[in-house]
Amino acid sequence: MSPAVRASRARAQLTLKEPPTAVGAKPGGVIARLNLQFNPSTLQLGKTTEWRRTPSRMAGESALxxxxxxxxxxxxxxxxxxxxxxxxxSVERAVETLMKACVPTPTSLGRKKPASPWVRFEWGTARSTSFDGVLSNLSVSYTLFDVDGTPLRATCSLSIEEASVGPAGQNPTSGARTARRTHTVVAGDSLAMLAWREYGDATVWRVIAEANDIDDPIALVPGSEVVVPAVRGGYDGEAS
Structure with missing residues (x-):
């Protein structure tokens, strides 16, 4: 491979940004950027869908x-x-940068809305693997050390979960709520988790609570159905 081709090779990088201050807002300023020394040899991309079936009374039939x-x-x-x-x-400094993505930023703590940085992986012109997300898992294996114990090599395994929000102007706390969908509760669900998935802001769980007359946002019964209102209107950045 010629030097010119090697020089033009795209390098992968990870960027940490301040989390959005409101539903529909974009991530804030750059906190840190980690230019990867070596491009990944494997990228694993996944996405899940949730389906519901009504039990069929006939053994030879199944509901759509x-x-x-x-x-x-x-x-x-x-x-x-x-x-x-x-x-x-440099190895420890790079690991410390990744660790920052696992804890709330000082700015979000100052707003009394703790949130970890949003992370974006970018590599050349790839679009399917480039999206804003949060670090859901990080593990580090140190594999080589200097004579004084300083780590010289490490492999960091990480998972980024998409955290893109809807377009600006959606307000879970005001506006019409005639459109809605239902969610079948599974073990571990909470209203805060549903609010984060639906609106991008866990603090507005009261919208779902009010729609279902729920007093305890944590005690949800697996198998029960919860109404999740759709939203329209302007967002003021605070839960009602």
Whole structure:
């Protein structure tokens, strides 16, 4: 391969941004950017869909599945770090950058709305694997150390879960709510989780609670159906 071709090769990178301040808003400023030393050898992209079936009384028949909704995209990849040529702390600094994506940002804590940074993986012109998301899993394996114990090589396995929000102007706390869908509760569900999936903001779970006359946002009965209102109107950034 010629030097010109090698020089033009696209390099993958991870960008951490401030989380949005409101539903429908875009991520804030860049917190950190990690230019990967080595492009990933494998990218695993996944997406789930949720279906509901009404039980059939006849053994030889089955009801048509009803589409309930689709889950977010998830992207999994391994990031390889190597500092053997430099013998510095670049491996640990890169790991610390990734760790920042697992905790709330100081700015969000100051707003009293704790939220971790939004993460975006970019590699050349690829679109299917480039989206705003949150880091849902991170594990680090140190595989080589200097004589003083400084890590020289590491493999970071991470998963990014899509966290894109709807277009600006949607308000879960005001506007018409005539359009709606239902969600079948499964073990581990909470109103905050449903609000995050539907509106991109877990703090507006009261919208769903009011639509279903629910007092306890955590105690949901698996198998029961919860009405999830659709939303229209302007967003003021605060839950009612």
């Amino acid at each position: 599945p009803e589409f309930v909704g689709s889950g977010p995209r998830t992207l999994s990849l391994d990031v390889f770090l190597d500092a053997t040529a430099r013998h510095d702390d």
